[in-house]
Amino acid sequence: xxxxxxxxxxxxxxxxxxxxxxxxxxxxxxxxxxxxxxxxxxxxxxxxxxxxxxxxxxxxxxxxxxxxxxxxxxxxxxxxxxxxxxxxxxxxxxxxxxxxxxxxxxxxxxxxxxxxxxxxxxxxxxxxxxxxxxxxxxxxxxxxxxxxxxxxxxxxxxxxxxxxxxxxxxxxxxxxxxxxxxxxxxxxxxxxxxxxxxxxxxxxxxxxxxxxxxxxxxxxxxxxxxxxxxxxxxxxxxxxxxxxxxxxxxxxxxxxxxxxxxxxxxxxxxxxxxxxxxxxxxxxxxxxxxxxxxxxxxxxxxxxxxxxxxxxxxxxxxxxxxxxxxxxxxxxxxxxxx
Amino acid sequence: xxxxxxxxxxxxxxxxxxxxxxxxxxxxxxxxxxxxxxxxxxxxxxxxxxxxxxxxxxxxxxxxxxxxxxxxxxxxxxxxxxxxxxxxxxxxxxxxxxxxxxxxxxxxxxxxxxxxxxxxxxxxxxxxxxxxxxxxxxxxxxxxxxxxxxxxxxxxxxxxxxxxxxxxxxxxxxxxxxxxxxxxxxxxxxxxxxxxxxxxxxxxxxxxxxxxxxxxxxxxxxxxxxxxxxxxxxxxxxxxxxxxxxxxxxxxxxxxxxxxxxxxxxxxxxxxxxxxxxxxxxxxxxxxxxxxxxxxxxxxxxxxxxxxxxxxxxxxxxxxxxxxxxxxxxxxxxxxxxxxxxxxxxxxxxxxxxxxxxxxxxxxxxxxxxxxxxxxxxxxxxxxxxxxxxxxxxxxxxxxxxxxxxxxxxxxx
Ligand SMILES: Cc1ncc(C[n+]2csc(CCOP(=O)(O)OP(=O)(O)O)c2C)c(N)n1
Ligand SMILES: [Mg+2]
Numbered sequence: 001x002x003x004x005x006x007x008x009x010x011x012x013x014x015x016x017x018x019x020x021x022x023x024x025x026x027x028x029x030x031x032x033x034x035x036x037x038x039x040x041x042x043x044x045x046x047x048x049x050x051x052x053x054x055x056x057x058x059x060x061x062x063x064x065x066x067x068x069x070x071x072x073x074x075x076x077x078x079x080x081x082x083x084x085x086x087x088x089x090x091x092x093x094x095x096x097x098x099x100x101x102x103x104x105x106x107x108x109x110x111x112x113x114x115x116x117x118x119x120x121x122x123x124x125x126x127x128x129x130x131x132x133x134x135x136x137x138x139x140x141x142x143x144x145x146x147x148x149x150x151x152x153x154x155x156x157x158x159x160x161x162x163x164x165x166x167x168x169x170x171x172x173x174x175x176x177x178x179x180x181x182x183x184x185x186x187x188x189x190x191x192x193x194x195x196x197x198x199x200x201x202x203x204x205x206x207x208x209x210x211x212x213x214x215x216x217x218x219x220x221x222x223x224x225x226x227x228x229x230x231x232x233x234x235x236x237x238x239x240x241x242x243x244x245x246x247x248x249x250x251x252x253x254x255x256x257x258x259x260x261x262x263x264x265x266x267x268x269x270x271x272x273x274x275x276x277x278x279x280x281x282x283x284x285x286x287x288x289x290x291x292x293x294x295x296x297x298x299x300x301x302x303x304x305x306x307x308x309x310x311x312x313x314x315x316x317x318x319x320x321x322x323x324x325x326x327x328x329x330x331x332x333x334x335x336x337x338x
Numbered sequence: 339x340x341x342x343x344x345x346x347x348x349x350x351x352x353x354x355x356x357x358x359x360x361x362x363x364x365x366x367x368x369x370x371x372x373x374x375x376x377x378x379x380x381x382x383x384x385x386x387x388x389x390x391x392x393x394x395x396x397x398x399x400x401x402x403x404x405x406x407x408x409x410x411x412x413x414x415x416x417x418x419x420x421x422x423x424x425x426x427x428x429x430x431x432x433x434x435x436x437x438x439x440x441x442x443x444x445x446x447x448x449x450x451x452x453x454x455x456x457x458x459x460x461x462x463x464x465x466x467x468x469x470x471x472x473x474x475x476x477x478x479x480x481x482x483x484x485x486x487x488x489x490x491x492x493x494x495x496x497x498x499x500x501x502x503x504x505x506x507x508x509x510x511x512x513x514x515x516x517x518x519x520x521x522x523x524x525x526x527x528x529x530x531x532x533x534x535x536x537x538x539x540x541x542x543x544x545x546x547x548x549x550x551x552x553x554x555x556x557x558x559x560x561x562x563x564x565x566x567x568x569x570x571x572x573x574x575x576x577x578x579x580x581x582x583x584x585x586x587x588x589x590x591x592x593x594x595x596x597x598x599x600x601x602x603x604x605x606x607x608x609x610x611x612x613x614x615x616x617x618x619x620x621x622x623x624x625x626x627x628x629x630x631x632x633x634x635x636x637x638x639x640x641x642x643x644x645x646x647x648x649x650x651x652x653x654x655x656x657x658x659x660x661x662x663x664x665x666x667x668x669x670x671x672x673x674x675x676x677x678x679x680x681x682x683x684x685x686x687x688x689x690x691x692x693x694x695x696x697x698x699x700x701x702x703x704x705x706x707x708x709x710x711x712x713x714x715x716x717x718x719x720x721x722x723x724x725x726x727x728x729x730x731x732x733x734x735x736x737x738x739x740x741x742x743x744x745x746x747x748x749x750x751x
Contacts, residue, residue, distance in 0.1 A: 029584075029585070029587065030585050030586045030587055032349070033351075033352070033355070033586060033587075033660055034585075034586035034587075034659055034660045037585065037586075037654070037655075050347075050349040051346060051347055051349070054347070054349045055349075055586075055587045055591050056591070057553075057556030057591055057592050057593065058523060058553045058554055058556045058557060058584055058587075058592065059556040059557050059558065060557075061557075061558050062556065062558075085521060085522070086521075086522055086523075088522065089522065089557060089558060089559070124442035124443070125505070126442075126443075126504060126505030126508070126521070127503070127504065127505065127521060128505075128520075128521025128522060129505070129521070186720065278745075279741065308730065308731065308742075308745045308749070309734070309741060309742060309745060310730060310731055310734050310742070311503070311734065313502060313503050313726075313730055314442070314494060314502055314503060314504055314505050314506075315494035315498075315501075315502025315503075315717050315723065315725075315726050316502055316503075316723075316724070316726050316727055316729070316730045317723075318723055318724075319724060319727045319730055319749060319751060320730065
């Protein structure tokens with residue numbers, strides 16, 4: 001075991017697979033010589049050579065399209081889209097091509113591409129370095145969508161994503177790269193060495209895609225969340241002394257509805273939390289599925305805590321970000337409801 | 339994996355990496371005055387060599403040569419010098435203030451002042467500018483209020499024209515014809531063509547000018563721009579600022595290894611010029627040439643402005659990780675401010691003493707503006723972080739829809 005932050009854990013996952021499988025190849029903007037603007041691929045070009053880890057032109061559509069072609073021709077490409085805010089130029093190649101290739105050829109062609117992309121805010125990044133577009137990709141049949149919340153999961157899930165024969169969009173909450181974040185920007189930042197999931201094996205291991213985790217057991221209500229908000233929710237209920245059960249989805253699609261339903265059927269109350277905008281956000285899907293599975297056990301309406309339906313602002317970041325207080329307001333409403 | 343052929347991926351590199359001694363003597367930068375200026379109505383096919391040469395007017399001693407010399411009035415040259423110098427002083431101060439954590443982000447254009455300032459000055463005030471984040475010089479050349487439209491924006495304070503919505507340096511001014519700077523790269527390039535198409539449709543004389551970076555030419559949007567510009571002969575000037583770097587990626591990664599960025603125009607049938615971007619006179623002259631063409635109904639020109647990014651990409655970047663620390667000192671095309679200064683001195687229209695006085699005057703002006711701004715607080719102050727809360731929900735739509743009203747109420751600010 002070693003102490004790793006999320007950047008190191010993601011690096012280690014790619015390192016393990018470059019060593020294990022000669023068909024794994026890594027490229028993207030600034031990922032080669034420099035090792036990525038967030039340093040997630042640092043040292044990999046030096047270790048595995050320029051044929052296997054290299055810089056790409058600034059062309060997200062080109063990155064995904066060529067990764068698809070490589071994937072069809074036997075490689076297992078892992079590509080980085082520098083910020084998930086910049087994934088849209090590649091949307092056609094992802095949504096029309098990568099996602100649907102297997103289906104349209106009835107299984108004759110497919111491409112095991114992993115798209116790594118940093119997402120989320122809380123870093124003063126403004127409108128185009130802060131977005132959380134995960135729901136858009138869950139709406140496209142043929143894609144798997146993963147978002148880890150800690151180094152241990154990040155490594156195990158990235159390995160599973162790369163080894164998966166279907167395309168995976170792998171979101172990395174960049175606010176969590178260097179440490180967990182409780183949602184309070186005025187607190188001094190803490191590192192992953194303070195968190196048990198900062199302990200990461202150096203060797204190969206993988207975690208199953210499609211499995212949520214109960215990160216905090218409890219009985220009063222269920223909070224369903226993922227990414228950065230796992231930590232904000234944990235801090236909120238801890239501070240308020242609420243006996244909440246918190247589920248970290250880890251994978252959005254395929255969704256582990258069994259784990260969620262088991263919890264909500266036990267607690268009878270549920271709050272869904274994400275950073276992304278509200279309307280048609282992933283919380284809408286969660287609410288729908290939870291009521292389908294748990295309607296007769298629910299004692300109060302399902303609450304959603306989300307970013308507002310505005311572009312991500314710069315100066316008003318902490319008005320936008322669904323912090324501890326907004327979570328607690330919803331939790332209290334749910335607890336009083338019914 | 340097969341070993342049957344010599345076929346391997348070619349991964350372009352940078353000319354120099356940390357530890358190397360930079361030496362740009364391999365670059366063919368030509369000689370000032372050696373490239374002929376063709377008539378503005380030349381056919382693109384007849385002037386293809388201009389996409390591979392380098393239009394230069396000023397030599398290393400500040401002497402102007404050849405028929406690209408725009409023969410500008412010394413007052414115009416002094417205004418250009420002043421604007422470039424103010425841009426640099428502004429950059430230096432804002433960069434230092436970002437380092438003191440007064441703002442979240444800053445980005446300099448050091449060494450690239452001419453590509454923004456000379457291009458803008460060669461146009462008419464009603465012409466529309468479509469900048470990237472590195473053309474603050476163009477905004478200053480358009481008469482931006484350094485205090486209110488620029489410093490207050492980067493500080494997101496109560497006079498910020500964007501009311502805190504945008505990252506520092508993402509300026510916008512409808513009044514000054516400076517299009518709102520976007521985050522995704524080169525999306526504005528084809529938009530500029532659309533603006534120009536509207537001008538042509540309306541039978542107006544106004545033209546558009548857009549800048550993009552060498553790295554950004556790899557985006558599909560770059561090619562949309564060239565395609566539409568060529569098809570419809572849009573009155574638009576499309577410029578590629580080739581500053582050799584795109585964050586850590588050398589221009590070779592963008593496909594500049596065996597050709598020029600200007601040459602991208604040839605395939606689309608556009609006239610294309612390749613110009614010394616650190617030469618105020620050459621940039622001015624090239625823009626004038628393209629503007630005259632556009633206003634004559636002959637459509638778009640693609641101009642590569644050949645320059646060098648002297649500083650890191652932004653305050654988030656440390657270039658010593660991917661290029662030699664002293665690489666900028668070896669760039670063979672010098673500094674645009676020094677070169678224009680030398681030219682004015684050589685003309686007998688300027689002196690080192692006047693230059694020092696101007697530098698001091700601009701420094702004082704920047705300080706004076708900064709003091710006013712600094713006194714207004716910054717987003718690190720807890721109460722200050724909410725001054726734009728009410729604006730959070732505004733301008734998402736023209737009229738605020740009910741669901742946003744409700745969300746605003748919920749926020750309670
Ligand atoms: C669509 C998109 N992809 C990636 C980025 C991240 N990014 C910002 S600036 C930059 C480099 C641009 O280089 P270049 O076009 O040469 O312009 P320069 O910064 O040199 O002026 C990158 C990759 C972005 N802003 N937008
Ligand atoms: Mg560049």
